[in-house]
Amino acid sequence: MTVPETRSGAAKVARDVALALVSYAAGYELRFPASGFHAIHHAAVRWLPLLVAAQIAALALAGRDKRPAAARTIAAVAIGTLAGAAAGWFLFGREGVSRLALAGDVILLCLGALATLPSERRPASDMISPTQLDGGGGVLAISTGLSAIYRYRELLKNLVLKDLKLKYRGSVFGFLWSLLNPLVMILVYLVAFKYIMAIRTEGFVFLLLVGILAWTFFANSASMGAGAIVDNSGLLKTVYFPRAILPIASVFFNLAQYLLTAAVFLPLMLIIYQVRPGPPALLFPVFLLLQLAMTIGIALALAAGTAFFRDIRHLLEIALMVMFWTTPIVYDYHRVPAAWRWPILFSPLSPFVLTYQDIFYYAKWPEPQTAAVAIVYAGVALIGGFALFTRVQGQFTEQL
Amino acid sequence: MRAVIQLDNVSKRYWLRRNRSGELKVRFLGLLHKDRRETRDELWALRDVSITIGQGESVGVIGRNGSGKSTLLKLVAGIHEPTSGDVRVARGTRVGTLIELGVGFHPELSGRENVFLNAAIHGLTRPAIEALYPAIVDYAGLRDFMDVPLKNYSSGMQMRLGFAVAANLDPDILLLDEIFAVGDEEFQNQCRRTLAQFLSAGKTILFVSHAAASVRAVCHRVCLLEHGRLLYDGGVDGGFNAYHRLMLTSSPAPSPVPAVQATALSSSAEAAGEPWHRVTVGGLWDELGELQFDFLKNQGLLPSHYLLDVGCGSLRGGIHFIRYLDPGHYIGFDCDEPLVRAGIEIELARVKLDPARATFIVNDNFQLDGLPPIDFAFAQELFPEIPLTTVITCIAAVVKKLAPGGRFYVTYFEDPNPAETAPVVQPSGVVTHPDMFPYHLNFEVLEVMAVIARA
Numbered sequence: 001m002t003v004p005e006t007r008s009g010a011a012k013v014a015r016d017v018a019l020a021l022v023s024y025a026a027g028y029e030l031r032f033p034a035s036g037f038h039a040i041h042h043a044a045v046r047w048l049p050l051l052v053a054a055q056i057a058a059l060a061l062a063g064r065d066k067r068p069a070a071a072r073t074i075a076a077v078a079i080g081t082l083a084g085a086a087a088g089w090f091l092f093g094r095e096g097v098s099r100l101a102l103a104g105d106v107i108l109l110c111l112g113a114l115a116t117l118p119s120e121r122r123p124a125s126d127m128i129s130p131t132q133l134d135g136g137g138g139v140l141a142i143s144t145g146l147s148a149i150y151r152y153r154e155l156l157k158n159l160v161l162k163d164l165k166l167k168y169r170g171s172v173f174g175f176l177w178s179l180l181n182p183l184v185m186i187l188v189y190l191v192a193f194k195y196i197m198a199i200r201t202e203g204f205v206f207l208l209l210v211g212i213l214a215w216t217f218f219a220n221s222a223s224m225g226a227g228a229i230v231d232n233s234g235l236l237k238t239v240y241f242p243r244a245i246l247p248i249a250s251v252f253f254n255l256a257q258y259l260l261t262a263a264v265f266l267p268l269m270l271i272i273y274q275v276r277p278g279p280p281a282l283l284f285p286v287f288l289l290l291q292l293a294m295t296i297g298i299a300l301a302l303a304a305g306t307a308f309f310r311d312i313r314h315l316l317e318i319a320l321m322v323m324f325w326t327t328p329i330v331y332d333y334h335r336v337p338a339a340w341r342w343p344i345l346f347s348p349l350s351p352f353v354l355t356y357q358d359i360f361y362y363a364k365w366p367e368p369q370t371a372a373v374a375i376v377y378a379g380v381a382l383i384g385g386f387a388l389f390t391r392v393q394g395q396f397t398e399q400l
Numbered sequence: 401m402r403a404v405i406q407l408d409n410v411s412k413r414y415w416l417r418r419n420r421s422g423e424l425k426v427r428f429l430g431l432l433h434k435d436r437r438e439t440r441d442e443l444w445a446l447r448d449v450s451i452t453i454g455q456g457e458s459v460g461v462i463g464r465n466g467s468g469k470s471t472l473l474k475l476v477a478g479i480h481e482p483t484s485g486d487v488r489v490a491r492g493t494r495v496g497t498l499i500e501l502g503v504g505f506h507p508e509l510s511g512r513e514n515v516f517l518n519a520a521i522h523g524l525t526r527p528a529i530e531a532l533y534p535a536i537v538d539y540a541g542l543r544d545f546m547d548v549p550l551k552n553y554s555s556g557m558q559m560r561l562g563f564a565v566a567a568n569l570d571p572d573i574l575l576l577d578e579i580f581a582v583g584d585e586e587f588q589n590q591c592r593r594t595l596a597q598f599l600s601a602g603k604t605i606l607f608v609s610h611a612a613a614s615v616r617a618v619c620h621r622v623c624l625l626e627h628g629r630l631l632y633d634g635g636v637d638g639g640f641n642a643y644h645r646l647m648l649t650s651s652p653a654p655s656p657v658p659a660v661q662a663t664a665l666s667s668s669a670e671a672a673g674e675p676w677h678r679v680t681v682g683g684l685w686d687e688l689g690e691l692q693f694d695f696l697k698n699q700g701l702l703p704s705h706y707l708l709d710v711g712c713g714s715l716r717g718g719i720h721f722i723r724y725l726d727p728g729h730y731i732g733f734d735c736d737e738p739l740v741r742a743g744i745e746i747e748l749a750r751v752k753l754d755p756a757r758a759t760f761i762v763n764d765n766f767q768l769d770g771l772p773p774i775d776f777a778f779a780q781e782l783f784p785e786i787p788l789t790t791v792i793t794c795i796a797a798v799v800k801k802l803a804p805g806g807r808f809y810v811t812y813f814e815d816p817n818p819a820e821t822a823p824v825v826q827p828s829g830v831v832t833h834p835d836m837f838p839y840h841l842n843f844e845v846l847e848v849m850a851v852i853a854r855a
Contacts, residue, residue, distance in 0.1 A: 019675060098403055119673040126486035130478035130495060154529070155520040166508055238500040239521055240478040397474075398414065 131241065131394075142386040148242040155241060159249035164256060179264060180259060182212050189330050201332050205363050210356045211329030212310045213265065217258035218295055218349050219320050220247070224250035225299025229307045233400035243393045244386070247303040251296050264362070278363040287366075290378040291352045297378075297385030298348070304389045307399050323347045328354060334398055348377045401454035404493055404573055404604050405476055410449045410485035412471050412628075415440040445471040447628040448485070455490075458595075458605040459621035459637070462612075464644055467625040469608040473499065473575050476606060482774035483733030489573065489775055496522065496571030502562030507551035509541060511561060514550050518565045532568050540564035566757065567594045572599060578609045592617050603690060612640055693720040696809070705775035706734060708768075710798060711782030712760075715743030719751050723759045730758040737762045779810045 016163050121380065149156065168174040186208050201207065205218070228246035229236070270277060306312045327347040333354060336344070344350045351374035354364040417440045421593060446468045455458055461469045473486045474480045477497040489495060504521045505514050519529045539544050540560045541660050548825055550558060574595075594851070595618045609615050615622065615636065622639030624632035626644070632642040701707065703726045710716045712732030722730045734740050740762055743757050761768065777798050 098735050127403070128491050129487060130476060152520075153522060155523070157526075158517045158520040162509060162513070165513070169508065171612060235521070237474075237479060238503045239497045240495070241521060242525065270449050270492055311707070322686070397480055 005280050034310070047199055058130070076233075094383075130153065133243060142383050145244050145386045145390055146244070149245055149248060152242055152245055156245055156249055156252065160252045160256060163249070175260065179261060182209070182216060182261060182265065185212055186375045193330060203273055203275075204362050206273050206275070207332075207357050208330060209265055209269055211327070211353045212293065213258060213262050214353055214356055215324065215327065215349060216261075218291070219324075221251040221254040221295045222302060222320065223313070224254065224315060225295075226302035226306045226313050229303045229396055230310065230400065236400065237397055242390055243396060247299040247389075248296055251299050255292060269316075272398070273359060273361075274328055274387055275363065277360070280359040280363055280365050283359050285367065287352060287355050287359075287371075287374060290374050291349075292383040294348055294352075294378040297381030300385035300389040301381075304392050307396050308392070323349070326350070345373075348381065353376065402490065403452050403454070404455045404490040405451070405453040405606065406486070406488045407449055407451045407475070408486045408488075410446055410475065410487055411444060412446040412475060412480060413470070414443045414445055416443050437675040437685065438496075439756050444476070444628050445486045446482075447630070449630045450485075450621060451630065451633065453606065455604055456599075456620060458599055458607065459620045460615035460639070461606065461608045461625060462615060462622055462639060463625035465648070466627075466778060469579055469625055470499070471499075471578050471628075472625065473606065473608050476573075477575050479640045493572040494523075494570075495575065496566070496569045496575045497575045499568050499575070499577040501559055501684060505550055505558065505562065508549055509554070511546040513524060515546075515561065515565055518562070519569070519822065522565075522569055524569070534565045536568050539567055554828060556584065556587070562622040563587070563591065563594075566731070571603070571806055573604045573606070576605065576609075578611075579610050588614070606848075608664070616640075630742045637644060665743075666851070688813070692809075696778065697724075699776070699807070699809075701776055703729070706803070707731065707779040708771070708798065708801065709772045710779040710794060712740065712778060712790060714739050715747040716745070718758070719747055719753060722748070722753050725757075727757040731761065731774070732758055733761045733768065735762065735764050766782070766794050768797050768801050771801055773799050773806065775796070775803050775806045777806065777808040779808075 066349065167178075186205060189208055189212075190205060193201075196206055228250050229243065230247055235246075265344035269275075302316060323346075326343045327349045328344060333344065333350075334343075351370045354370055357373060358364055358366045358370075402427050417704055418677065441621055447466075449472065453457075461472060463469050471480065475482055477495060477499070479497070479499075501516060502514070504517050506517070509517065512533075515533065519536075520534070521659070523531070537546060540557075540563075542557060542561060542564075545553065545557065550561075553561070576595075592614070595605065595607075599618070605618065607615065619636055621634065622632070622636050624639050625632060625698050626646055631641050696707075701724075703724060705725070707721055707725060709718050709721065709730065709732045712734050713736070714721075714734065717732065717734050732740065740760055744760070748755050759772075779794065779798075782794075794812070795808070802808060
């Protein structure tokens with residue numbers, strides 16, 4: 001049964017504008033030439049709002065065009081990039097118009113254009129499409145998606161609980177088995193790095209644990225989420241509910257396991273290493289939320305892709321393997337020579353792992369650049385994932 | 401009446417894909433080898449279907465397999481999106497989709513957990529489910545089994561549980577897809593009772609089915625689909641007649657006679673389903689009117705009997721009787737004088753019958769004075785055209801004129817709703833009458849009418 005939406009149009013638009021501003025502003029942290037996390041122009045931060053406003057205005061203007069959606073998207077991206085480049089040149093000279101900046105621009109604008117649903121889909125009349133009964137009035141795919149999921153939160157909870165119950169029901173030691181996996185991984189890496197390769201790292205096990213737990217959450221969510229649509233084809237073909245709930249349920253299922261495992265191991269580590277948790281540890285929920293947002297976005301994108309191309313799941317396995325090694329889980333980031341640090345940027349999990357290591361083991365505040373990159377990855381993944389998923393979700397039932 | 405579901409020129413195309421490239425690898429190979437490339441054919445499940453359904457209506461969608469019925473339902477449910485055209489529902493309505501009972505049921509979970517899951521899939525919040533839970537358990541009659549895993553339930557119990565959740569959902573629009581197809585009779589009765597309750601609560605029902613009995617019991621309006629096109633949109637009996645006609649014209653072997661025909665007929669009734677026109681080629685009855693002629697002869701009509709033809713119209717049917725009966729024993733009654741006159745001049749002349757053999761009475765209010773006692777009276781095709789009150793007047797008047805042992809054969813209709821007799825203007829501009837062929841009034845009503853008439 002569809003659950004109808006009840007919110008006024010003005011509130012919806014305001015909500016969408018706020019979300020758009022936050023995401024764009026966060027996105028433009030990366031706009032400047034960067035080598036690692038340490039080279040963002042601090043002065044430029046003052047001019048960020050102007051850049052963001054210029055690009056959003058350009059997008060809105062292009063969006064008013066009555067031409068078909070593809071032409072409109074391309075026009076929006078082109079206009080926005082030019083506007084951004086012009087503003088960057090004006091503000092920062094040649095430097096502001098680097099290739100990296102332009103590339104970042106294009107990606108962000110494409111996501112922005114994808115993420116905004118075409119406005120002719122929002123009739124003001126009394127009769128609406130059945131898929132919009134859950135609330136089709138939002139401008140951004142992400143806000144309509146999120147509000148629909150909130151309305152179906154009971155279903156989300158039930159799906160997660162169902163998976164948890166199925167996993168642990170009927171097994172003798174139940175939850176203890178899922179603690180074994182990270183434990184064994186830690187032991188293996190410990191032996192390999194500390195004893196066989198004799199790499200000295202202070203507090204290696206602690207850092208390893210933090211990294212592995214965060215990694216397991218991400219990797220399992222991505223794998224399960226990718227299959228969420230194709231494995232539930234029966235459900236999709238017989239009843240309507242917001243499709244995004246399925247990959248998001250897998251993410252939350254893995255989140256529950258992550259938290260339960262961390263609740264056991266983290267205090268253990270703190271005791272063994274005699275580390276006092278300081279105020280920086282309070283940032284954990286914030287970064288957990290950001291990691292959750294990023295994982296949801298990636299799971300949505302993967303689920304949508306797998307519905308069309310089944311072997312994305314296999315590609316994902318390989319990609320995860322590579323990504324494990326480009327994330328500073330089993331090695332120390334600071335030991336990596338500066339020239340080799342750039343691949344680490346490509347793992348979306350890197351800023352999170354580094355942050356967790358900072359706040360728990362070193363008990364210091366994470367560096368602003370790292371935090372900025374984390375915010376960017378989370379925002380871009382979430383918005384982009386929702387945009388892609390919402391755009392193609394109408395075709396799922398035909399592909400399955 | 402407020403429209404709650406609207407389809408405007410809706411078409412739905414599926415692609416039949418060969419060499420499905422569900423993998424990047426296969427797609428890549430397809431670039432190199434032409435025969436590995438994916439080819440696709442169009443399958444139009446629906447074409448230019450326009451239907452408007454108002455609040456409180458119960459509409460049945462019938463048609464053969466592959467006619468697009470389930471696709472129509474899924475479009476309204478939001479499971480598929482139309483290729484062209486618009487599917488719209490009223491804002492703020494709750495749409496309940498029952499395409500499969502027990503959707504989401506997992507065998508390892510207990511009955512209680514499955515109920516919560518199933519209700520959540522349908523969009524209920526936790527407080528709502530908890531409030532409904534006792535009612536669901538009662539309805540299913542499975543109180544002692546709620547903590548048992550579903551895999552230990554019999555299939556009947558699973559279905560009862562699924563239907564119990566569905567029955568308590570309380571949506572505004574209910575979409576049903578052939579859920580009566582399975583289940584024992586008690587289950588089907590329960591389904592029907594629940595649907596009747598929904599209807600009386602003013603909900604809208606859209607019901608896809610093959611089973612005529614279920615559609616008749618629940619629906620007031622029927623849409624017939626064939627190859628994705630809407631062929632008929634109107635009353636239930638007309639819909640089923642059109643459906644039977646469809647089956648007859650396209651299947652090689654004639655279908656058995658619909659039950660509504662008199663069982664006294666000894667021959668098979670190919671022509672019973674034939675479209676209504678003057679002379680039909682093939683079949684056992686070449687002309688309209690032969691059917692009732694044969695029928696009345698089987699009932700014992702003799703040339704010496706007096707026959708009252710109520711609603712004789714242009715005498716297409718009457719000519720057989722005029723020819724058969726003794727002079728002056730055929731009495732034709734109608735209220736449309738030009739029509740009767742045309743009949744006399746054209747029809748009787750065509751078959752070279754002398755008009756003096758028959759007596760004609762034309763008036764508006766069934767004044768049948770000055771007639772001898774009537775042995776056989778019949779009204780064919782008249783009742784769809786007139787309101788129910790006029791039907792009562794007619795029956796009263798005729799019954800008074802019957803000889804002892806005389807009989808009045810009427811064709812009768814099931815749903816005494818005066819609106820059913822109004823002509824329907826189809827979207828293409830053609831005017832159809834909901835019922836041009838036999839239909840049923842239930843016998844109790846007829847009997848009461850006869851009693852009133854005699855009084």
